[in-house]
Amino acid sequence: QVQLVESGGGLVQAGGSLRLSCAASGRTFSNYRMGWFRQAPKKEREFVAAISWRGSTTVYEDSVKGRFTISRDDDKNAVYLQMNSLKPEDTAVYFCAADQRGTYPPQMPQTYTHWGQGTQVTVSS
Secondary structure, rough: OOEEEOOOOOEEOOOOEEEEEEEEOOOOOEEEEEEEEEOOOOOOOOEEEEOHHHHHOOOHHHOOOOOEEEEEOOOOOOEEEEOOOOOOHHHHEEEEEEOOOOOOOOOOHOOOOOOOEEEEEEEOO
């Protein structure tokens, strides 16, 4: 079992940066593939980025490529999302998620078995 707690959200102007953190409990964090998703009001939850079990592979949603970077520190049981050049359309609640089995591709939310409570990111124009 792993529990996830996100932090680092807030209000930022367009063009600014934020770094989200996701702290995980449990001693087997390195066994989990990790992902970030976001959900804007009245929209479906959408994939943002994912990182493989040892951090060797990352994948991004097209609209964030070149602006967002996902990373992990297994010694600290944490995963991060560095967000640069933020746009108003990035406004959403951001969730981190953990996937132990890799049943589905990392872009699919149903592959993740553990979710955090989310952190709000608001980008003003």
